[in-house]
Amino acid sequence: MPFPFSVYSVCSVGNSPSQLPVAIIGGGITGLTAAYRLARQGHPVRLFEGSDRLGGSIRSERCGDWLIEAGPNSLQQTPALAALLTELGLDSVKLTARPESKNRYIVREGKPQAAPTSPPGLITSQLFTVGAKLRLMREIFTRPRTRTADISLADFGAFHFGRELVDYGLSPFVSGVYAGDAAELSTRHSFPSLWEMEQSHGSIIRGQIAAAKAKRARGEPAGAPPIISFTEGLETIPLALADRLPPGSVELNARVTSLTPSERGRPWQLNWTRDQGTINESFASVILALPAQALANLVFNSPSGPRLLSSLADIEYPPVSSLFLGYRRDQVAHALDGFGMLVPPVEIRQLLGVLFNSTLFTGRAPADHVALTVMTGGARAPGLARLHDADLLPVVARELDALLGVKGDPVFVRRNVWPRAIPQYNLGYERFLDAMTAAEAAHPGLLIGGHVRDGIAMTNCIASGEKLAARALATL
Numbered sequence: 001m002p003f004p005f006s007v008y009s010v011c012s013v014g015n016s017p018s019q020l021p022v023a024i025i026g027g028g029i030t031g032l033t034a035a036y037r038l039a040r041q042g043h044p045v046r047l048f049e050g051s052d053r054l055g056g057s058i059r060s061e062r063c064g065d066w067l068i069e070a071g072p073n074s075l076q077q078t079p080a081l082a083a084l085l086t087e088l089g090l091d092s093v094k095l096t097a098r099p100e101s102k103n104r105y106i107v108r109e110g111k112p113q114a115a116p117t118s119p120p121g122l123i124t125s126q127l128f129t130v131g132a133k134l135r136l137m138r139e140i141f142t143r144p145r146t147r148t149a150d151i152s153l154a155d156f157g158a159f160h161f162g163r164e165l166v167d168y169g170l171s172p173f174v175s176g177v178y179a180g181d182a183a184e185l186s187t188r189h190s191f192p193s194l195w196e197m198e199q200s201h202g203s204i205i206r207g208q209i210a211a212a213k214a215k216r217a218r219g220e221p222a223g224a225p226p227i228i229s230f231t232e233g234l235e236t237i238p239l240a241l242a243d244r245l246p247p248g249s250v251e252l253n254a255r256v257t258s259l260t261p262s263e264r265g266r267p268w269q270l271n272w273t274r275d276q277g278t279i280n281e282s283f284a285s286v287i288l289a290l291p292a293q294a295l296a297n298l299v300f301n302s303p304s305g306p307r308l309l310s311s312l313a314d315i316e317y318p319p320v321s322s323l324f325l326g327y328r329r330d331q332v333a334h335a336l337d338g339f340g341m342l343v344p345p346v347e348i349r350q351l352l353g354v355l356f357n358s359t360l361f362t363g364r365a366p367a368d369h370v371a372l373t374v375m376t377g378g379a380r381a382p383g384l385a386r387l388h389d390a391d392l393l394p395v396v397a398r399e400l401d402a403l404l405g406v407k408g409d410p411v412f413v414r415r416n417v418w419p420r421a422i423p424q425y426n427l428g429y430e431r432f433l434d435a436m437t438a439a440e441a442a443h444p445g446l447l448i449g450g451h452v453r454d455g456i457a458m459t460n461c462i463a464s465g466e467k468l469a470a471r472a473l474a475t476l
């Protein structure tokens with residue numbers, strides 16, 4: 001116990017606030033990116049992580065020839081992310097999704113059907129009826145509109161593409177990304193690009209054609225950004241960022257409990273605890289890269305009140321169980337020729353979806369074996385994420401047999417449960433965004449970002465870390 005029952009103060013006498021380090025609270029991908037970028041610009045940083053490891057939701061585990069991802073399994077590589085990975089020297093260990101993973105299966109009437117990936121593919125697709133395909137094609141004639149109020153993704157999708165496309169396209173996609181419920185998610189906040197396309201083009205199809213043209217004009221490759229990971233999994237990125245921080249800049253098992261905002265030229269004061277000891281340090285500014293509940297719990301010694309962000313405790317974070325299963329190849333009848341399989345809520349089954357890990361990237365399973373990750377729970381069936389292993393495994397075995405022809409017991413099992421997995425950007429989310437904006441406006445030098453504010457995907461969180469660093473530099 002290094003600091004038993006004590007209050008330490010790290011003295012800052014004589015330092016002007018701008019010479020002091022920037023405090024980064026939260027050692028997930030957002031906080032690490034911000035810390036890396038600030039340090040690289042030559043500014044001192046101190047990063048506080050409440051747990052005993054860095055990376056937050058990103059955790060990769062190598063077990064012999066199996067490679068297990070506890071949280072995210074892949075990410076989309078934007079040009080900015082590609083540049084960062086090159087800067088970090090990670091190009092030689094980067095993996096691009098294998099061409100065999102191009103298909104995306106969606107379950108319809110108990111059978112996995114490949115989702116169309118191109119206009120000709122739509123015509124021959126078994127996933128949608130002729131009526132749904134004609135309805136989809138009509139969307140191109142939708143006129144631009146300025147909505148005065150937000151709308152759920154399900155209603156937005158039904159307006160543009162019809163109910164069947166929502167049930168067998170949008171809803172399973174939303175389960176795959178947010179583990180969320182399309183009837184609750186806000187279009188404006190969960191998929192802002194769709195919201196903007198409707199305003200500027202009316203039709204989402206026309207908006208996508210225009211976006212593709214603009215990309216080509218910028219010299220960027222056509223099509224969706226590549227899906228990537230690394231030979232040792234996604235944790236490679238947080239580990240690489242952490243490795244490049246100056247020695248002594250990271251504190252693990254360091255839970256930040258309270259903050260005293262800067263006032264009249266005095267720096268920010270921050271209290272953090274390890275074991276039973278509390279330590280006080282001074283900072284030029286403070287970056288918060290935390291989950292909503294942690295933001296809500298922070299105590300601000302501020303005239304605006306001690307719990308500036310308490311409303312964020314109301315953000316819904318459903319639980320998700322990620323069950324990694326290894327099988328001999330001959331135990332699985334399905335070709336597993338895709339990224340994975342999503343299960344629409346209308347099919348009333350027990351799974352959110354299954355990732356075909358060993359198809360997606362090389363090096364995920366031993367020779368002649370396959371690796372699957374089964375996701376359960378989410379906003380629509382939180383109870384399934386909370387089941388004990390002994391209750392969940394037989395349910396999953398029945399579903400995998402019915403949908404993919406999986407026979408017998410797995411040869412490898414690893415389960416990770418996330419009691420609060422992903423924040424739901426549901427209708428009304430602007431109240432939480434407004435609370436964060438107001439807290440920043442009231443306290444210069446306070447910067448808030450990460451998955452609660454800037455998008456839930458890893459790529460969004462990395463971009464958020466970059467933006468936080470740029471904003472912090474601008475305030476110094």
Ligand SMILES: Cc1cc2nc3c(=O)[nH]c(=O)nc-3n(C[C@H](O)[C@H](O)[C@H](O)COP(=O)(O)OP(=O)(O)OC[C@H]3O[C@@H](n4cnc5c(N)ncnc54)[C@H](O)[C@@H]3O)c2cc1C
Pocket residue numbers: 025026027028029030031048049050051054055056057058070071072073074075076254255256257289290291294320322418420421422449450451452455456457458459461
């Ligand atoms: C099961 C699952 C699957 C996912 N799949 C994908 C995917 O395939 N692709 C994708 O792009 N994204 C995916 N995501 C989303 C993505 O992983 C996260 O949104 C992202 O990693 C969040 O990063 P962050 O840094 O904002 O927050 P976090 O990773 O939550 O990091 C916040 C950190 O703050 C620490 N902390 C909390 N309180 C305190 C305190 N008081 N003091 C100090 N530290 C504190 C926490 O311990 C944590 O390490 C998935 C997420 C989950 C859970």
